[in-house]
Amino acid sequence: MTLKTLSPGPRPAGDVRSKRRTSLGRSGLKASGTNVRDRAERRLAVRMTAPSLILMALVAAVPIGYALWLSLNQYSVRTAGLSRFVGLDNYSSALASHEWWAAFGQTFLFAGLSVSLELVLGTAMALLLNLAFKGRALLRTVVLLPYAIVTVVSAITWETMFQPNLGLVTNVLSALGLPGGDVAWLGEQGYAMAVIVLADVWKTTPFAALLILAGLQVISAETYEAAELDGAGKWQTFVHITLPLLRPAIVLAAIFRTMDALRVFDLPFVLTRGANGTESMSMLAYSQLRENRLIGEGSALSILTFLTVMAVSIVYIRFAGGNIREVAKEDQ
Amino acid sequence: MSTVTATGTTAARADRSHPTRRGVASLGPGRRPGKFGPGKRRLRGEARLHPLVWVFVVAVMSFSLVPFYWLINTSLKTGSSLGEGELFPSQPTLDNYVSVFGSSEFLLAMRNSVIIAVVTTCVALIFASFAAYALARLKMRRKGLILTLILSVTTFPAIAIAAPMFSIWREIGLYDTLPGLIIPKLTFALPLAIYTLTSFFREIPRELEESAYIDGASPFQAFRKVILPLAVPGLATTAILVFISVWNEFLLAVTLTTSPAARPVPVAIAFFNGTSEFDQPLGTISAASVIITVPLVVLVLVCQKRIVSGMTAGAVKG
Numbered sequence: 001m002t003l004k005t006l007s008p009g010p011r012p013a014g015d016v017r018s019k020r021r022t023s024l025g026r027s028g029l030k031a032s033g034t035n036v037r038d039r040a041e042r043r044l045a046v047r048m049t050a051p052s053l054i055l056m057a058l059v060a061a062v063p064i065g066y067a068l069w070l071s072l073n074q075y076s077v078r079t080a081g082l083s084r085f086v087g088l089d090n091y092s093s094a095l096a097s098h099e100w101w102a103a104f105g106q107t108f109l110f111a112g113l114s115v116s117l118e119l120v121l122g123t124a125m126a127l128l129l130n131l132a133f134k135g136r137a138l139l140r141t142v143v144l145l146p147y148a149i150v151t152v153v154s155a156i157t158w159e160t161m162f163q164p165n166l167g168l169v170t171n172v173l174s175a176l177g178l179p180g181g182d183v184a185w186l187g188e189q190g191y192a193m194a195v196i197v198l199a200d201v202w203k204t205t206p207f208a209a210l211l212i213l214a215g216l217q218v219i220s221a222e223t224y225e226a227a228e229l230d231g232a233g234k235w236q237t238f239v240h241i242t243l244p245l246l247r248p249a250i251v252l253a254a255i256f257r258t259m260d261a262l263r264v265f266d267l268p269f270v271l272t273r274g275a276n277g278t279e280s281m282s283m284l285a286y287s288q289l290r291e292n293r294l295i296g297e298g299s300a301l302s303i304l305t306f307l308t309v310m311a312v313s314i315v316y317i318r319f320a321g322g323n324i325r326e327v328a329k330e331d332q
Numbered sequence: 333m334s335t336v337t338a339t340g341t342t343a344a345r346a347d348r349s350h351p352t353r354r355g356v357a358s359l360g361p362g363r364r365p366g367k368f369g370p371g372k373r374r375l376r377g378e379a380r381l382h383p384l385v386w387v388f389v390v391a392v393m394s395f396s397l398v399p400f401y402w403l404i405n406t407s408l409k410t411g412s413s414l415g416e417g418e419l420f421p422s423q424p425t426l427d428n429y430v431s432v433f434g435s436s437e438f439l440l441a442m443r444n445s446v447i448i449a450v451v452t453t454c455v456a457l458i459f460a461s462f463a464a465y466a467l468a469r470l471k472m473r474r475k476g477l478i479l480t481l482i483l484s485v486t487t488f489p490a491i492a493i494a495a496p497m498f499s500i501w502r503e504i505g506l507y508d509t510l511p512g513l514i515i516p517k518l519t520f521a522l523p524l525a526i527y528t529l530t531s532f533f534r535e536i537p538r539e540l541e542e543s544a545y546i547d548g549a550s551p552f553q554a555f556r557k558v559i560l561p562l563a564v565p566g567l568a569t570t571a572i573l574v575f576i577s578v579w580n581e582f583l584l585a586v587t588l589t590t591s592p593a594a595r596p597v598p599v600a601i602a603f604f605n606g607t608s609e610f611d612q613p614l615g616t617i618s619a620a621s622v623i624i625t626v627p628l629v630v631l632v633l634v635c636q637k638r639i640v641s642g643m644t645a646g647a648v649k650g
Contacts (some may be wrong), residue, residue, distance in 0.1 A: 037545075037551070038471065040550070040551065041470050041471050041551050042470070042471050042472060042473070044466070044470060044550075044551050044552055045466040045467075045470035045471060045472035046466075046472070048462040048463060048465060048466035048470070049462070049463040049466045049467065049472070049478065051459050051462065051463070052459045052460060052462070052463035052522060052526060053463070053478070055459055055518065055522060056482070056485060056519070056522055056523065059493070059515060059516060059518050059519040059522075060485050060488065060493065060519045063492075063493045063496040063497055063500070063516070063519075064488075064492055064493070064496070066496040066499070066500060067492060067495050067496040070495070070496060070499060124388070125392060128385070128388060128389060128392065131381065131385070133381055133389075135389070139389060139392065139393065140636070140640075141632070141633065141636055142392075142393050142396045142397060143392060143393075143396055144632055144636060144639065144640070145396060145397070145400070145629060145632055146396055146399075147632075148576055148628040148629070148631065148632045148639070149625055149628060150579065150580045150597070150598050150621075150624060150625070150628070151580055151582060151598070152580075152582055152598040152599075152601055152602050152621075153403075153598075153601070153621040153624065153625055154399075156403070156601065156617055156618065156621045157399045157400070157402070157403045157621065158399065159614070160399075160402050160403055160405075160406040160614060160618060161399055161402050163614070165415045165416060165417060166406065166409075166414055166415060166416065166417050166614070167402075167417060168398065168402045168417065170417070171417035202395070202396075202399060207643065210640055210643055210644055211643070211644055213644075214644040259487040262489070263489035263490060263491070263583075265490070265491070265582065265583045266582040266583070266598070266602075269582070269586070269602065270602050281489075281491075282489055282490070282491040282583060285491045285495060286491060286494070286583070286586075286587060289494075289495055289498060289587070290498070290587060295495075295498075295499055298495055299495045299496065299499075302489070302491040302492045302494070302495040303492065305489045305491055305492065306488065306489055306491075306492035309487060309488070309489050310484075310487075313484070313487055
């Protein structure tokens with residue numbers, strides 16, 4: 001507290017310092033008498049965050065806890081309210097089923113394909129948006145448009161593009177005599193996945209591009225000037241300076257996009273209803289729950305989906321993201 | 333590599349007096365190249381773009397825009413022309429739009445979507461503005477842990493919330509109602525709002541609170557009278573982002589509704605789609621899609637800067 005009043009200048013950006021200051025304030029609690037406001041501030045902080053935390057516990061933690069309970073029971077499809085405790089049976093039968101592993105593999109295939117395309121395209125787009133040229137503002141607006149679109153609409157848009165006779169892509173392909181012109185894309189294994197990946201890339205590459213662009217813009221111009229003065233070529237500059245400095249932004253985009261891709265639901269739901277090798281983990285849980293009314297099995301599948309996504313995020317944070325920890329550090 | 337960076341710092345130090353690249357770039361394309369010497373200090377791509385770069389620009393623009401065009405094109409076709417891939421509809425018709433606006437189901441879905449998105453956004457913003465301020469500015473224990481928890485909720489798969497909510501709501505009668513959708517949607521709207529707002533609050537200069545404190549304000553008064561009015565742009569940005577994400581949300585909406593009474597637009601369109609696998613009313617669906625896309629496009633055109641700053645807020649620090 002004392003530190004705060006003594007230095008009214010702009011607070012240095014270093015967040016380590018703010019952390020140190022906090023601990024200083026805490027240890028000095030007994031010693032100095034100026035800590036009345038310090039304590040008031042802490043109390044206020046608790047009161048301001050409590051409503052949100054309670055609300056989030058109610059809408060996130062309680063349902064997930066209840067899902068755990070549901071997943072340990074079997075519910076009668078015919079008689080409402082009739083149930084029996086079955087322990088982990090729902091999990092063992094899910095993990096032994098072909099459907100779960102198929103959905104698991106398809107979800108990861110989708111996530112792997114779409115996220116890698118989005119990162120490559122997103123980096124290219126970001127580099128483009130970072131160039132100073134006439135029409136850059138227009139390009140940014142245009143690129144941003146698909147991002148704001150309702151996912152269901154982006155699914156429908158790509159459905160119109162790939163319809164056998166009506167579609168632009170199918171027509172162009174057959175006009176050029178290329179394979180795929182006479183294929184019902186959404187009705188064929190493999191092709192259906194390609195459309196879903198494309199629809200996702202179309203809608204979410206702007207997000208990756210803007211995150212990476214923000215990373216590009218904080219690389220100082222002087223760094224580039226120095227590289228240029230040292231005679232580094234454009235490619236050398238890109239590989240040895242731009243990419244390493246962009247790594248945190250790219251990893252962050254990868255994390256956000258992967259977490260999102262692993263819960264994919266809307267696109268396959270609208271485009272294929274999960275047919276032709278496109279059923280995702282979320283879709284499988286949904287169809288057990290809603291269409292087959294298997295509450296116990298559906299809950300077990302949704303918990304499995306949840307655990308899978310969380311496991312991937314932990315792996316990411318462990319191995320790829322020193323920068324996620326930095327983000328967390330900034331928040332202290 | 334190491335030599336490059338080592339010399340880089342010295343060169344950078346010697347170069348401080350020069351305008352930065354971005355500063356020069358804002359002078360526009362009228363600046364003569366070569367003014368600062370033989371191309372050494374030329375802007376990245378400022379003078380002349382490689383023709384291949386232009387090809388790439390055009391490709392990116394087409395990739396973004398052509399699907400929209402095709403959606404509109406499809407929405408202007410009916411009957412047999414829906415089976416043809418004409419680049420321009422030979423007999424454009426607004427019939428599809430007329431039938432969409434004539435459908436009470438679609439209008440009801442619009443109403444539901446607006447109510448759900450507005451209420452969820454407002455509730456999330458009210459709760460989040462307090463929490464975000466405390467997390468951004470006040471002294472507090474376990475701040476890092478709390479923020480990590482909040483951030484991790486945004487990565488939860490919605491099915492893990494939807495599945496139990498489906499059972500709970502059917503038991504207590506909230507299934508297939510608007511409140512029954514608004515409450516679970518807060519699960520994702522609230523953390524998004526808190527996270528975005530926290531980074532906006534951090535950007536407000538600290539001196540403002542300091543001087544409020546010196547004037548005798550309590551921390552809460554400083555928040556309410558000084559910070560909150562200044563945070564209006566950040567609040568607006570957050571509201572836009574939360575609104576878009578709630579408007580787009582599909583899984584909770586499709587799991588927790590069963591009739592047009594509570595169905596929001598994305599679900600209504602998806603079920604429009606699903607009547608039969610072989611005879612799809614693709615023209616009408618496209619028209620409905622265009623209709624709900626127009627407001628979002630306008631939003632992007634008007635609030636582009638806000639959306640971009642909100643999307644990247646907190647992600648990468650300068």
